[in-house]
Amino acid sequence: MTVFATACLGLLLVLGAALGVVAAMFVGHRTAQAAADLSALAAAGAVGRGEDPCGVAAEVAGRNRGDLTTCEVSGLEVVVTVTVPGPGWLGQTGDLQGQARAGPVTAPQSGHPR
DSSP: OOHHHHHHHHHHHHHHHHHHHHHHHHHHHHHHHHHHHHHHHHHHHHHHSSSSSHHHHHHHHHHTTTTTEEEETTTTTTEEEEEOOOOTTTTTOOEEEEEEEOOOOOOOOTTTTO
């Protein structure tokens, strides 16, 4: 009976650790996506003010625990990719990324009401 109880506790420990890694990955990805969203919005605002959109996006990404990986400006539209470090638990070593686009609202196509 003691061996069975020890095996069950070991299984629960492994499952708990696996769920912890999954939860940390989810939180990390949400952090990356939130940083990307905020960076894209700030960059689009900078375009409208005549400022450097990629510089503004990098600053906002850094304030949200991320690094600006790419920043593409096309007219008034900005697309950014932000990378945050992964949790680094149980062998997970990759970084997590979020991507976002911001710019003016385009007019609806004819025949397609909003």
